Amino acid sequence: MIDLRSDTLTQPTKRMRQAIFEATVGDDVYGEDPTINQLEELAAEMLGKEDALFVTSGTQGNQLAVLGYCSPGDEIIVESESHIFFYEGGAISALAGVQPRVIKGIKGAMDPKEVKSAVRSEDIHFPDTSLICLENTHNRSGGSIVSTENMKEIFEVAKQASIPVHIDGARLFNAAVASNKKVTDYTQYCDSVQVCLSKGLGSPVGSLLAGNKELIQKARKWRKRLGGGLRQAGFLAASGIISLTEMVDRLAEDHEKALRLADAIEEINGLSLKNRPDTNIVIVNIEKTHKSNEEFLNDLKREGVLAVSFGEGQIRLTTHYDVSFEDIEQAISALKKIV
Numbered sequence: 540m541i542d543l544r545s546d547t548l549t550q551p552t553k554r555m556r557q558a559i560f561e562a563t564v565g566d567d568v569y570g571e572d573p574t575i576n577q578l579e580e581l582a583a584e585m586l587g588k589e590d591a592l593f594v595t596s597g598t599q600g601n602q603l604a605v606l607g608y609c610s611p612g613d614e615i616i617v618e619s620e621s622h623i624f625f626y627e628g629g630a631i632s633a634l635a636g637v638q639p640r641v642i643k644g645i646k647g648a649m650d651p652k653e654v655k656s657a658v659r660s661e662d663i664h665f666p667d668t669s670l671i672c673l674e675n676t677h678n679r680s681g682g683s684i685v686s687t688e689n690m691k692e693i694f695e696v697a698k699q700a701s702i703p704v705h706i707d708g709a710r711l712f713n714a715a716v717a718s719n720k721k722v723t724d725y726t727q728y729c730d731s732v733q734v735c736l737s738k739g740l741g742s743p744v745g746s747l748l749a750g751n752k753e754l755i756q757k758a759r760k761w762r763k764r765l766g767g768g769l770r771q772a773g774f775l776a777a778s779g780i781i782s783l784t785e786m787v788d789r790l791a792e793d794h795e796k797a798l799r800l801a802d803a804i805e806e807i808n809g810l811s812l813k814n815r816p817d818t819n820i821v822i823v824n825i826e827k828t829h830k831s832n833e834e835f836l837n838d839l840k841r842e843g844v845l846a847v848s849f850g851e852g853q854i855r856l857t858t859h860y861d862v863s864f865e866d867i868e869q870a871i872s873a874l875k876k877i878v
């Protein structure tokens with residue numbers, strides 16, 4: 540089966556399995572896991588922040604940032620199709636007790652002017668705006684890159700209003716590699732960032748939240764409160780170190796595969812792209828095939844290819860380490876055949 544459902548489906552590489560096997564571990568709740576400590580130091584340095592925390596998932600990393608910055612009754616500015624708003628089970632309200640102020644972006648990028656006017660002024664009737672969240676790359680826009688220029692403008696708005704900025708950077712390394720920039724070119728415009736190790740970077744589990752020492756200390760406490768204080772988790776961190784040191788540059792290959800898929804899909808009568816992929820996610824409009832998403836995905840599965848439904852009349856294909864260039868050619872043949 541050629542599995543294009545998500546880049547979370549990658550299996551740990553041989554190097555990761557070896558590193559997991561050989562990892563030196565300790566009790567991380569006591570701060571005594573040397574491999575976790577090494578991963579956190581490495582992440583803080585790579586992301587250009589004072590400190591970092593290993594967390595169980597991207598969702599946990601995002602939520603710890605919200606919990607760390609906000610108080611119940613606050614309002615946070617989010618993009619209308621961002622993961623934090625769309626896919627995290629209402630956690631910002633359920634856990635942190637904050638309400639979202641939603642702005643519709645263009646390919647995930649919010650207009651800085653709209654962000655500015657969404658910041659609440661001091662008024663007895665208003666909630667306090669306590670956080671601005673960005674997502675880069677933006678999943679629901681098809682892995683599109685939010686430009687450093689856009690981020691800079693929003694960061695300036697935020698600084699003028701003394702509001703922190705958090706990036707959901709589940710796939711921020713994809714943005715950096717695809718735009719030929721350093722990841723710190725992006726993270727200089729945020730106060731905190733969450734990056735996933737278990738997506739294109741191939742690790743089995745984990746994400747990192749990076750920010751200043753005060754935020755990370757708060758996040759550490761919230762992680763423990765939420766039952767996320769892990770013990771000999773250095774086994775997972777060992778793989779995370781491989782992700783950060785050996786798996787970043789190769790993301791370029793995943794982007795190439797996505798472009799190959801996109802080029803071929805543009806040539807198939809009945810299919811069209813939502814937009815040309817910037818990175819590793821291809822969103823395909825299937826409406827003209829007159830098949831439901833379910834029918835289309837079942838037909839594709841019968842041809843040995845898995846994809847996911849992505850809103851009415853749309854499916855998502857995501858390239859990753861475990862899908863070869865040959866697999867992409869096979870997936871293209873399958874798409875042609877079923878259409």
Ligand SMILES: Cc1ncc(COP(=O)(O)O)c(C=O)c1O
Binds near residue numbers: 596597599678710737
């Ligand atoms: C943009 C984005 N943020 C956050 C997450 C959440 O990551 P996790 O599944 O590790 O909680 C995802 C997962 O797909 C994502 O695409």
